[in-house]
Amino acid sequence: MMTTLEPIPAGKYQPGDFKSDLKPIWCPGCGDFGVLTAITRALAAIGRPPHEIAFVSGIGCSSRIPGYTNAYGFNTVHGRALPIAQGIKLANPGLLVLVASGDGDGFSIGGGHVAHVVRRNIALTYIVMDNQIYGLTKGQLSPTSRRGRKTVTSNFGSLEDPVNPLLYVMGYGASFVAQGSPADMGGLARIIEEGIRFPGFAFINIQSPCMTYGEEEQQIKAQKAMMQSLEALGHDPANRALATERAGEYGTRLYTGILYRNPKPPPTYGQGVAERHVALRKQAVPRHEILNRFMPEN
């Protein structure tokens, strides 16, 4: 019943060990299939047993993913995966906590939580499947839909600029920001693994195309043509200014890889908690004596 923290020998797990036997409800060709495969590959490389992993999601096509993963899954309510995941991580810091979300779940209804998980630096991996559309509810405008985009709720074209997830999260001060695509499966699995290994909050935006409601230029074929590997560009992930500049190009260029990795990340919330526990433990009176606090003293 205890959570073990001992390192697991490499090669102990195969990606298949992290797949559940539930059949995904996604449309054929959905980008999320690739994301699932990349996650299971990353988990196999990490090597923690499935019962030590908590995989939390909100609502949307992407948020079905914990059900297809062999782990402790929690498919919660719309937009609230992050607070729930933080409660899990704080309650049991030994767990590996993953959070899956979509552009609507993560940056519209749940957008208010992102700044706070970043500033707390709670060590969990936040994977957003960004397809610029509401797929589960059949094709409405999303916070990352481009201006002018026509959908069933923007029949005459969107009048709004999209959210830039990369720039937002950079702006909030995140220490690990990456972007991937199922068009580059190997690269995607690697950045997820890197994100999980990062000692702090890690954000991975994944351009995961919607086959049914997505636009032509968002599909795998188009992504393959426009994708630029940051590694191939010689990008230095320690360079925050350059990372911010490239994050600003979201929507016009498709960079993949690690955009920013803080070489000196701040302490995690969990580290602070652990230190406080050690410092204060001796001050605890037995629980049944807690009412002695209320003995009057003039």
Place this chain on the structure above:
Amino acid sequence: MSEDLIIGIAGAGGDGVVSAGESLITAAALEGYHGIMTKSFGSQIRGGEASCRLRLATRPVLNPNGPLDVAVALNWEDFQRFGWELPVESATIVVYESDTGVAPDRLPLEGVTPAVVFSVPISEMARKHAGTDKAKNIVVIGLLAGWFGIGRESMLAGIRKKFAGKGAAVAEGNARAFQAGLEFAGAHPIKEDRKLAAPEAGGHSKLLTDGNDMCAAAAIFAGCTFFAGYPITPSTEIMQFLDREIWKYGGTVLQAEDEIAGIGAVVGASFAGKKAMTATSGPGMSLKTEMLGLASIAELPLVCVNVQRGGPSTGMPTKAEQSDLFQAAFSAHGDCLRPVLAPTSVGDMFSVTVEAFNLAEYYQTPVIVLSDQEISQRKETVEPIDTSVFRLIERRRPTETELAKYARFKLTESGISPISHPGMAGGNYLAAGIEHNELGRPTASGEMHARMNEKRFRKFDPLKNRRDLFVVEGDPEAPIGLVSWGSVAGVAREALQLAQAEGLHAKLLVPKLLYPVAEPVYQDFFASVRRGLFIEQSFQGQLYRLVRMYVDVPAQVHLLARSGSNPIQPVEVLERLREMVLALQGNHNHRQPDPVAD
């Protein structure tokens, strides 16, 4: 000698009015008196006006209200702002600051001419002895200690200790100011019958605290190691207490970015296997309801405290009301049941909070504790609590055998299914807000949904027979029955005592479990009386209406209900009791209505 003393003090913020009240009630608690102290402020963050009411007695104090025996006005403008909260009658002893320049026979009290009035140079005495106006409140407690004989020694020791850090001169100055108050009282004696009698024989030192701190301490006792919440009046002190204490026990307090995140983190911590709690008030409770639904369908234990205040919306954040019962009972969408408990006093808050954790763990459910502003923020003497009589319940974990073929939501006979948590090998499952089968897999099957709903209701069946969560007081054979809950139950209890003193026969049912409605308890109670009255501090009378959803309440059971911030007084209840007695006497030749038409 008097058995019961009500003191009201008002002044400007910074006059130390509340601090004076706290010194008095602390001294009283040490000597073995019973007491309740409430405080009230203007809406300013700092400054503005402040008041406190202090009721001390030789017997348990059930309710802080009632006309003042002593009124202390540090200035009349601020005193008058509290209106009904500090009611002065002709019998009230009025003490006021001479500096106000008001003549004793020209007090600004409409329609009342108090018989005993003392104009005291309070600030002059403070300046003379302590060298500062700040010692006004010390003079006041000296006066009150002098007149009523409460805690002279302990208050003097307390003053010396409190000011010790500021140097011997300051400490001695304040001690002299206190002494000057005593001496003034000695030189201007009050009648012997106005003095407070000594505490009852064997009167021993009491605990002294408020409902919020008691709730937090009970959570620690119950084994809570996770709290997340958002600051909101009047519940914030629960988070503040836990932040001082819970870390020592390996626990965590998270001040969340909003109310939803607060309960969200609690849902997460519970999923991870920990006892977890959140606390909020009115608007915050509205925001939390979606998460309550999630915890209900995922069958996760948690405790959610709602310290009720006046509503709707922002309403009256610093005033008590009992208007969130419907919301508690029917919070979140869908067919669902969440237990709702309510304490009736600060002392009661301990057992109710522990019970809430036990019910949450046992039934794997969110449990709502409905406190109210009055209980949460009033200071009350509490008889020492023997914690060894409390049994703590932990959620039912799966055995090795059950883990071999683990079904998280197994349809058991009791409706309770063993619950694993991350880290437990073999217990992996998908928790979800979506309907699921026994294995936790999402389903759209109407048949499975019906079975799961039935399970989630059936598991609570034993709760309706928990008669220990109900108290019946008074004459068991009485033909008149009162029902009251929360802080208003104290008013009903006091009314019952007044009625008994008049020889009226009545009894009182106090439910601490408000929902699910325990039909057998109410049916039995109404079958045993011929007249009844619900007493509640809400416009609608929410318990009265809620009970009627489930129980055929006889026509002769009525409602005394009023919006918050206008406390129902024991004498009003007494008046209704007298009317009911008269109605019964006038009615005795008529055929009695069938008390329960069930």
